[in-house]
Amino acid sequence: MAKPSGFRTYLRSEKTPEERKLLRxxxxxxxxxxxxxxxxxxxxxxxxxxAYVSGMKEDLNFKGNQLTQITTIFTCGYIVGMIPCNLALYYIKPRxxxxxxxxxWAALTMVTAAASTPHHIMAIRFFVGMAESSTFIGTHYILGSWYTESELGKRSGIFTASGLAGTMFGGFIQSGIYKSMNGLQNLAGWQWLFIIDGIITLPxxxxxxFLFPDTPSRTTAPYLSAEERALAISRVPEVPEQKPLTFAFVKRVFSSWQFYGFVVLWIIAGETESFSTNSLLALYMKANPDKKYSVYQLNNYPTGVPAVGIVSTLFWATLTDFLGGKRYLVAYWIAITGVITSAIILxxxxxxxGHFGAYYWAGSVYACQATFFAWANDALRYxxxxxRAIVIASMNLGSNAVNAWWSIVFYSANFAPKFTRGMWAMIAVSILMAIWACGLQIMQRRAARNHVHSTETVEPRDIEKEMVSDTTKV
Structure with a gap:
């Protein structure tokens, strides 16, 4: 009988019926x-x-790089909220x-429709950033609490792809609202965008x-039996726990190689996403002196960037699971992509x-979100x-702290359409990404060997203690 291929074995997975039911x-x-x-x-x-390219710029009389300033203020709020939000998961149930x-954040999004100056939006977006900071890092912490190393990449990829889908469909939603609701009840299309986005978020x-299951050790979900809860706990390693907000814990954080390795990794990776996260294609189109684009084109054409990101994210997340967690491979893809796309634009x-093709290709860099946070969860599994919660939160904090000024220095809206300074910055961080990932790969392998060695030395001792205990009982 022919032996099934590695990929088919990977898809089938050798799990018990009870474990498959739990996973579903x-x-x-x-x-x-x-x-x-x-x-x-x-x-x-x-x-x-x-909203900016659909009339808000003119209605609120934006000047210079005020749009970039708002993005920076949002990032500041995001930074302020990250670690408190992840620590809050210890004291408040995730559900x-x-x-x-x-x-x-849904309420604040709706309030944005009432803004009458760019400064109003600056204040609102700071608090939107604080509220939204809970989602990305909090979810990666939850995923790492429930899933094993061979399962984590795919789930992280699906989660990340959903955010990119939000970016992609946002353009279609805005163009539809502008077409059907612009001027309704004396409100501009961009105002209706904020109102409708907030309303549809609330459900x-x-x-x-009612239905989110928290973490395996704290879940009270009605759809999980006592046996399934015990199985969920048994699937993840039992590790010693230290309460946060103590001096010993702070010392533990700053003495771990994972903290420095993955925080710096995500700082670099965050800037390799700059083409996409700063909406450079939309700004390029808006400022293009050679061709004028309609509102519908300005909203719809850039949706190709997150579309490429979704495909790339799912591909690399699944592939790195199949290859046994080799998340570092994505770093080398990012390095190649960043250098080549920047050179094309320059x-x-x-x-x-050519510019459109380069910006679309650059969307594939989004794959690093799922794979690098899965990589961190893998490295911190024991x-x-x-x-693990602090390292994941600090990764995003460090990246956004740098991005708060990075986007102004290299990708300010008034640098459009060329962004020459930003292209050279992209080449530099792409090369640095490959170098850092190589070093981190070496550190992880060394730590894995040390863990195996410590496990092997502890096990004989445990057995000996059990034998002595059994003898005593007799």
């Missing part, structure tokens, strides 16, 4: 809530640029905390409050088609949960 339940309730939450998170976040944050909060003879 957990996948449905965790991924539906988290993916919808992230979808609307990105929808509410990306609508600012879409309470996540929906509360969803309600808060997700209700869903999460080249004097490149036409509009460490206490509080350390």
């Amino acid at each position: 339940k957990v996948d449905f309730f965790i991924l539906t809530f988290c993916c919808f939450m992230y979808f609307f998170n990105y929808l509410d976040r990306s609508n600012l640029t879409q 309470i905390f996540f929906p509360s944050m969803v309600v808060l 997700i909060a209700v869903y999460g409050f 080249a004097p003879g490149t036409g509009i088609g 460490e206490e949960d509080s350390l």
